[in-house]
Structures are given as structure tokens and as C-alpha cells.
Amino acid sequence: MGDEGRSWTTVGSAGTLSAADLAKVSLDNAVITLGHGIAPPLATAAEDPSIVRPQVSAVVRYNITFVDGLLAEGLFVYVMALTYRGSVRARLVQFNWSSGTETDLAHFEGSSSPPGGGFTTAGQETAPVTTVMDFANCAYYVEATLTASAIVAGDPAEIAEVRVYATNTF
16 A cells, blocks of 8 residues: 555544543543533523533543654645544644744634534645654644533533544645
């Protein structure tokens, strides 16, 4: 198999969390879940302004390691794609070891509640680049924030997969 089609991937439950955030989530096979689902979903504040539902969030980080699929030639973009459900924000980050600076390469914001409670896959591209990820001088990670209702009812926020890859078809 050539480099095309290769990507860095991980399952949602493989991320790193703080002790406080770990206590908020559940890890079930490949999926990390914040909140508890019910069927059908409760009304939202947008549907009924009298509803005040406190929110809770958890931050999970996924360390990106080198794979051939992160290399491309010419002008290309990196794509950060998530398979998720509920309210999830993510950012693809470059950390420069010598300067200590972090640079956001891409941002993702998703809020999905597909029919039947399934997952949605969506992604966000970086700006077009000509240089590959520099694993000799930098570290890379995806930081995802899951947000759900703090009460024991409502749509959970879940991540089943995180994927990063390079493509020159954009």
C-alpha cells in the first residue's frame, strides 16, 4: 500500500484526561462518553427558553505519532476528522520543543444528533501547506472538549475515532 490513504488514527477511549475529567466520563470499548443518553432527547433551550440546563465539560488529548500518511508532496492540507455524537470541539496543535510555543493548525466544532442516535464523521482542514509535520522539533496532539448536560438526562457527547491525514485533493 502506498502512502495515499494512510492516516494517524486512534479510538476515542484512548485519549489522556486529567483525574478530574476522567471521573466525568465513561470509557466503553472504543468510545469515550460524557453524559447520559435518553430517548427521545429532551427539549433544548433554543426550543424552550424556560429550560436552564447546566453543562459539564471534559477535555481529552490525543498524542499524534509519526506515520507515513502524514507526509505529502507539493501543496497539501492536513485534515483532522472526528467520528462523534453530541457537542464536541477539537483543535489540532503543534508544540515546538525549543520555544515552548503552541500553534493551532485546525479547529473543529461539531454538534450532531443524527436520527437513530448514530455517529457523524466530519473534519476540518488546515490552511494549505508545503512542509510536513516536523516530528524532529515538534510534538503534535489533538485536544477535544466534550460538553453535555450536567443532569442525568439528555444527549451525551461522544468520540469514537480521531483521524489526522494529509491530502493534496482539496
